[in-house]
Amino acid sequence: MTRNSSMLTRHIRKALSDSYGDDKKVIRVRIGRVENDRVYGFLKVKNEAMQENFLLDFQATATLQGTVLSLEVNGEKIAG
Numbered sequence: 001m002t003r004n005s006s007m008l009t010r011h012i013r014k015a016l017s018d019s020y021g022d023d024k025k026v027i028r029v030r031i032g033r034v035e036n037d038r039v040y041g042f043l044k045v046k047n048e049a050m051q052e053n054f055l056l057d058f059q060a061t062a063t064l065q066g067t068v069l070s071l072e073v074n075g076e077k078i079a080g
Contacts, residue, residue: 005031007066008039012058015071015079016043023048037061043073 009029016026028044039060046053061069061080070080 004064004066008060008062008068011062011066011068012043012060012071015068016045016073019078020045027053037063037069 008031012029013026016024020026025046025048026043027046030041030043031039032041033039039062041058043056043058044053045056056074058071058073060071063069068079071078
């Protein structure tokens with residue numbers, strides 16, 4: 001099963017920018033594994049106030065077209 005990874009990346013970035021606001025900026029979305037409708041990977045996020053970068057795990061539920069139905073980052077529900 002394949003996913004539209006560019007669409008999925010855009011949806012993840014949009015959900016995170018809505019949640020994080022101007023405090024944090026998503027630098028990179030890396031998809032590591034896809035199992036059925038579950039997508040696992042990591043995010044590289046920059047904390048603008050502290051000028052620090054963080055790597056965070058994420059898991060999402062997505063459609064074949066790449067639409068994110070739910071998103072969790074480090075166990076915290078962000079969307080869905």
